[in-house]
Amino acid sequence: MHGxxxxxxxxxxxxxxxxFCFKxxxxxxxxxxxxxxxxxxIPPFRVPYPFISAKNVPCCVVIKPTTGNFLCNYRNSSDLHIGVTSSEGDVYEFDKEGLLTGKxxxxxxxxxxxxxxxxxxxxKEFWDYTLQVVSTQEKWDCSRYHEENHNCYTFxxxxxxxxxxxxxxxxxxNKMRFCMDFIIPRTRGAAKYIALFRILQKDGVCVQC
Ligand SMILES: [Zn+2]
Structure with missing residues (x-):
């Protein structure tokens, strides 16, 4: 983990x-x-880190790269995994292992x-209640998982x-419309931060005019 x-x-x-620089x-x-x-x-100030622990964002949709983390592994929005947090910040997610919570x-x-x-x-009560109802539906059994048609977005x-x-x-x-309205605006900002991080890792300093 980077932090x-x-x-x-x-x-x-x-x-x-x-x-921009690390030092x-x-x-x-x-x-x-x-x-x-x-x-x-302008004296040095810290650029806000766009990523956060799911524990700190209750009643929210959360996304992360399917494998690895944003800073090192993110390429584009097509390789993202998506989940929902409860009012306690516990993640509910559906993947090939079925419906998972608490990971x-x-x-x-x-x-x-x-x-x-x-x-x-x-x-919050309504959100948690709905999450319980939906996550206990049979269709989230691992046998029903399909990479394209019945996946984390479906849930x-x-x-x-x-x-x-x-x-x-x-x-x-549909998924495409949801991504356009909610996911892409969030990943766009994050992608800028990631690009900057990777330039700094390589060159140490980055100048933007
Ligand atoms: Zn100067």
């Missing part, structure tokens, strides 16, 4: 140039100026995909449809 690699961002001599270099990549003695336009150690660096903005206790979409929320209806027509 937050602590990417820093600062500005030195040029207003439009953001400089502040001695000199500016742009002007060659000494960074310890000269003033920084939270696999979900310490996932992306949260909030689909509903309701947080009161009645809502999450079935659960969300069972909530019967008007505002979600059009997004739940």
């Amino acid at each position: 937050d690699p602590g990417i820093l961002c600062f500005q030195h001599c040029k207003r439009e140039a953001k400089i 502040l270099p001695k000199t500016c990549r742009l002007c060659g100026g000494d960074l310890e003695t000269s003033e920084l336009r 939270n150690e696999d979900w310490v660096e996932c992306l949260a995909v909030p689909v509903v903005a309701k947080y009161d206790n009645t809502w 999450v979409l079935t659960f969300l449809r069972t909530l019967q929320l008007k505002e979600l209806k059009s997004s739940l027509q």
Whole structure:
């Protein structure tokens, strides 16, 4: 596991140039100026780490790469595994082994995909109750799993449809529509962070103008 690699961002001599690094270099990549003695336009701040443990995102949809973690293994949104958290942050997921819960150690660096903005206790009870009803259905037996037609997305979409929320209806027509409305906007931001991380691993410093 990586955890937050602590990417820093600062500005030195040029207003439009953001400089990223893990550790502040001695000199500016742009002007060659000494960074310890000269003033920084914007002092270093930590770039927010986009990944979070499922335990910290109750009543939420969560995604992660099918194998490995985002920073090292993510290529594109087609290799993502998806699950739902209970009000306690326990992940419910469906894969070739059937319906699984409580494998939270696999979900310490996932992306949260909030689909509903309701947080009161009645809502949490309703969410958990629906999760129980849906997850105990027979169709999540491992024998029914099919990589394309009956998979982790089928489970999450079935659960969300069972909530019967008007505002979600059009997004739940099929997997493609759901991905366009909810998944891709989340992975787009994460992909930028991942790309930056990989450049920094290779080059140490990255300048974005
Ligand atoms: Zn400079």
